[in-house]
Amino acid sequence: MRRGLRRRLGLAVSLVMFVFAVMVGAILLASLAVVGMQMLGVFHFWHAGRSNDGDGIPLLALAGLLGFSVVLGTAMAAFFSRKAIRPIRRVIAAMHDVTKGDFSIRVDLRGIPELEDLSNSFNKMTAELAATETLRRDFINDFSHEFRTPIQSLRGYAKLLRNSDLCETERQDYLRIIIEEAEHLAALSNSILQLSTYENTGIITDRTVFRIDEQIRRIVVLLQPTWTAKNIDVNVTLDDATYDGNEDLTAQIWQNLLDNAFKFTNPGGTVDVSLSHVGQRIRVTVQDAGIGMDEVTMAHIFERFYQADRARTQVGNGLGLAIVRRAVDLCGGSIEVHSQPGQGSCFTVTL
Numbered sequence: 370m371r372r373g374l375r376r377r378l379g380l381a382v383s384l385v386m387f388v389f390a391v392m393v394g395a396i397l398l399a400s401l402a403v404v405g406m407q408m409l410g411v412f413h414f415w416h417a418g419r420s421n422d423g424d425g426i427p428l429l430a431l432a433g434l435l436g437f438s439v440v441l442g443t444a445m446a447a448f449f450s451r452k453a454i455r456p457i458r459r460v461i462a463a464m465h466d467v468t469k470g471d472f473s474i475r476v477d478l479r480g481i482p483e484l485e486d487l488s489n490s491f492n493k494m495t496a497e498l499a500a501t502e503t504l505r506r507d508f509i510n511d512f513s514h515e516f517r518t519p520i521q522s523l524r525g526y527a528k529l530l531r532n533s534d535l536c537e538t539e540r541q542d543y544l545r546i547i548i549e550e551a552e553h554l555a556a557l558s559n560s561i562l563q564l565s566t567y568e569n570t571g572i573i574t575d576r577t578v579f580r581i582d583e584q585i586r587r588i589v590v591l592l593q594p595t596w597t598a599k600n601i602d603v604n605v606t607l608d609d610a611t612y613d614g615n616e617d618l619t620a621q622i623w624q625n626l627l628d629n630a631f632k633f634t635n636p637g638g639t640v641d642v643s644l645s646h647v648g649q650r651i652r653v654t655v656q657d658a659g660i661g662m663d664e665v666t667m668a669h670i671f672e673r674f675y676q677a678d679r680a681r682t683q684v685g686n687g688l689g690l691a692i693v694r695r696a697v698d699l700c701g702g703s704i705e706v707h708s709q710p711g712q713g714s715c716f717t718v719t720l
Contacts, residue, residue, distance in 0.1 A: 456484050460491060472499035519550040575615050581651060582607040582644050588623045589642065592631060599636045607644040610651050612720065614700055622696050625689035626655045626716050633659030656715045662708040
């Protein structure tokens with residue numbers, strides 16, 4: 370509390386001291402001027418009782434003295450105030466640089482607590498803007514790359530279909546690739562729109578109370594073609610659990626996590642899905658027997674368009690875990706990942 374009071378009084382005390390110093394300085398200088406004029410015989414200030422015999426100070430001289438003090442005080446205030454507002458001008462100049470796109474600018478104001486807070490807040494703002502600009506550029510680059518590749522494939526195979534010498538088998542292969550690339554583009558567009566919606570959502574609407582264990586079972590069944598095609602053994606151990614939230618939002622969490630687990634688990638492997646109660650919380654764990662991840666990969670997996678599989682041997686757009694992270698945040702929960710190369714990955718969501 371004392372620190373807060375000191376911060377609030379810092380600028381006020383500085384202004385009062387500044388005004389007081391200017392006032393005292395103006396009075397002292399005016400007094401010196403009066404003494405000097407009296408020594409020069411201009412008038413006799415100390416005999417003000419006799420105003421008609423020439424020894425007292427005339428009324429006009431009093432008015433002049435008062436005016437001189439006001440002008441002197443104003444000039445002193447104008448002169449010293451330029452130095453006082455110099456830090457504010459530095460911030461204004463830095464803000465002009467920011468409006469021109471220079472987010473590397475920093476200001477360092479010392480002495481007055483309010484000015485120190487102002488400079489710290491300004492520096493935090495420019496750091497956030499710089500980070501946002503970096504994310505924006507990366508997003509545009511990644512977005513362009515993700516869309517350019519399937520579009521080029523569509524164009525290339527569509528041109529090949531114009532060749533009248535193609536046999537029916539080749540024609541069907543090209544059509545299949547075109548359909549797959551078109552579906553990939555559609556899925557990518559939907560994921561981007563979905564992530565954008567979640568990122569611009571602050572409050573969860575359409576809340577209902579539902580069985581979250583039944584929701585996870587339905588999604589496991591929905592993805593059955595994926596894990597049966599790879600002969601994956603899915604072990605599901607779910608306690609009964611009700612949850613008050615948005616069903617579509619939580620469904621995105623389980624669908625993306627399970628889809629990744631099935632995608633990266635080798636044929637004949639195992640995926641374990643469990644749900645348990647931890648106090649008033651619900652904990653869901655998805656453990657796969659896939660390729661695993663190193664520390665560098667785990668540090669970036671929740672970023673948009675990030676894919677550890679640079680060779681693109683697995684189908685994906687790098688948005689699934691970004692959607693999961695945002696959905697978990699909106700639910701007020703947390704997500705953790707533990708993994709080692711060659712030993713699979715374990716994602717734990719707590720709601």
